[in-house]
Amino acid sequence: MRAILLTTAAIAALPSLGAAQELIARNRVGLADAPNTLTFSLTAYDLYSSDPATKETFEGLFSDFIAARPDWKIETQLQTASIGQEQARLLQQSQAGRGPDCAMIDSSQLATFIDAGVLKPMNGVFSDDEVADLFPFVRDAVTDADGNVLAWWWFTDLRVLYRDTTVVPDAPQTWEEVQNAALAAVEQGREGILFNGGRWEGTAFDWMANFWAQGGELVDAEGRPVFAQGENREKFLSAIAYYQDLVDSGAAPARVTSITDYDAFNAAAAAGSAAMFVGGNWQYGQLRGTLDEATFANWQVSELPGPTADMRATGTGGWSIAALSDDPEKASLCGEMVKEIYAGAGNAAQGLLPTSAAIYDQFDTYDGPEYAQFSDALQNGVARPGATIYPEISNQIQILIGDVLSGAATPEEALETADAAVQAAYARQ
């Protein structure tokens, strides 16, 4: 009851809204009586962010965008943070012919939507040069064989190794160096290295970098799962052995199998308990905000180590925006929105990594030394395979890592089980 009273008071006390904001409502951008409507399904991370600064920036961007197109309004539909269900709902909606005209799609799910045939080309909006300037792994994911642009992947992310330089002064370049550095840190009373090892997508994805670094492939050109066959099998097992040795030697604590969240690493860094962790590039900004200045200065990032110093890879994710409308005009508007709001200004406002080299030079945000590290590492970026079987592969790898690290199965047994499960699922697809 009190809550309701307080809210009523708060609403009454709100100042009258400025002219710029009249264009932005909870479910609409533009004037309510504009003749044309684009429906846009978006996450609550930008225009409707709970973070006031982010929200304000995007309100400005959207206001400018729609002011230049007075005939249009954008009807916004929020996506919740439960990505799996959102994806299922979006697929259902588009198959029932009720999908939005334009939608944000997690980059890892792009292939699913392309396979389902629900994405419509936005070719006219993006020039050949702009497409060519995309990072290769991004370009491959958003274009089809005929060169159609089916989505625009507007920011990416990657995994790097964070270290506290007071304990680990030099960046480890190989798996062996990681283990040695971690064991040395353990002797100083720290947790040597932390990484995702619990049952969630992040665990499989972060670990895959170690498999990819050796040139391992999860699926072949036809999308068939081949991770347990031929040379891939050896590469797979050696990447698993790397993690297993870290835990068995005590270089990584046993608790890694309970970590299902990148935020756990921030907490460990803040508490001073961890010496190193495998984290996302976005955590650099989070650490800057959380740690005091002197402590933050001790933390550095470097490229994920490989089996040898010249075999490297890192997993790349991020979000894309795609058109689902048959109406070419709406598909174009969707593309223009990505171009003018998200890819570029939207990247810079949130410090998100752009997917094309040109944008890094365009904004001051990217002058910081960490971005040099990130863009170097992106050279070895690998995206998750655009195969329908990928979710099951990831699921099985999560189970495998949990079983091996907690001692419930040997790597060979676990790999047999995982492969059998994936092949069975693939046979039914």
Add this chain to the structure above:
Amino acid sequence: MSGLRMSRLRMTGDRWGDVATYLLLGVLGVFFALPFAWLLSLAVRTPAEVYLGAARFIPQAPTLDNFALILSDPAFLTYLWNGLKLSAAGATLAVLLAIPAAYAASRLDFKGKNAILVGILAVQMISPLVILVPLYRWMVALDLLNRDLSVIAVYGALGMPLAVWLLKVTFDAIPKDLEEAAAIDGASRLTTLLRITLPLARPGIASAFILAMVTNWSQFLIPFILLERDGDWPISVAIFNFAGSTSASTTQVLAAACIVAVLPAVAVFVALQRMIVSALVVGAVKG
């Protein structure tokens, strides 16, 4: 003499019993309160401190900004209102449907009664989890998608089995003599139900209503799939808006939102606790 001694003995026995009572409730109290303490700890943090996670319980710079942010967002009020509206309407429907069915189960002898009762219970055993996709298509076919009615109807169907059971128990406990007297006076069964049985069953109805409402209050999947517009969402769905992104964590806002979202339901409890309890008392044992 001996009687006096016995009562003194019992006195000290009761005292020890009181100590044991508080000891047990104290331990359980910690168990039930600890998670709330952490939720509160998160809710008063600044963005800088939220990443400290379990590493710090009492924030160095506690703030009420998160609550202010939530409460000054008109959308939040809408979500709360939607949640209240949908769960109350769904619970009302469940109870309205359950009353005649429970009455028949309690007062009428007919073939296949048990089968029907088990059948009603059985429907509830299929989790909403998997009927979601068929449900979505079916609601599209009925042209009910994005209308409150679709969610209310499903809540009604889902909440009814428990309500039927509770009300049958309540009706069983109301002596038949009263109805028989009315029947002799020539009242129809419907009149008897409305005039005599229902007023006596009021506490049972209240408890069925409240249990259904609380269940609806925390439903996520059904409103999520049937209501596509943000403005129609109940708080149980909209609360996910406050989950963080990669660039800015909003866990502190999420925690504050969770606390505020609990309050209306707790208020309903406190106000109606007496009613729930007296309701179930009527016939829980005889049922």
Add this chain to the structure above:
Amino acid sequence: MTAASPARHSRGPAPADGHPLPWLVPAVAVLALFYAIPVLDVFRLAFSDASLLAPATRVTTDAVRGTLTDPALLSVLGTTAVFTGITVAALQLMGLAIALVIIRGEDRGLPGMAAFRTLVLAAWVVPGIANGLVWGMLFDEAPYGTLNSLLGSVGIGPVAWLSDPQMAMVSAMIANLWQGTAFSMIVFYAGRKGIDPVLYEVAELDAATPWQTFRYITLPLLRRLIAVNTILIAVQTLNTFDSILALTGGGPGRATEVLALFTFNTVFYNLDLAGGSVLALLLFGISMVLALVVLRGMGRERAAA
């Protein structure tokens, strides 16, 4: 009131006759229209090749065969049995204990009983996402984790709450207990209050010990309520997946992956609608058998009484 008015007809309806149909139609109709029809669709989907990506194109038993022969299913069923069995027992014990203690406190006029009851109820209505958030911090195994720090201060631990497969199961049950106890507590509180106080007065005159009172009065009179509560709680517990998903995701490995979570993953992660439908029917079958066994036990007891 009717009883006071003079008789207009010589006979009203007798207590046990009358046609049940009109009474049952509203309930059954709504159930059928808004729930049973989609449920029937689940049967159709189970025997199809439908996925979230593409509608069914043919009738096939591939999904049934594939799902039932999945080697993981056995371990998932084992996990489900352990999780459900222990959780249901613990929910009942905890609910019963709290209800009886609160009633004792109220009878003695001890303050704080309503506050405690409200606290337990509040845990019930906390959004599931908050459950995962706070229990994740409580069980955090980092050196600064809450429970381990508390235990460490009295020289116990550290406990591998979530990283050890067996312990992760215990932790998932504890978090579920926190949220689920309220329901049993309400039911038993009311049940115990409904027992005729005269029985307890007689017991006191006979100088019965509290245990004897519980064993020979409270327990026998609550037995049927316990049976019904078992069905309701077991069905709820069987269908629980969100709190586990938020806490462990089903891991490490498959250590805490119960059937409901397995179903959820099949539909929303693998987009396998047909397989998910088969699992849903399996879940339904288990619930149904459980309910019938308990109801049967109840019926037999009544016949014997």
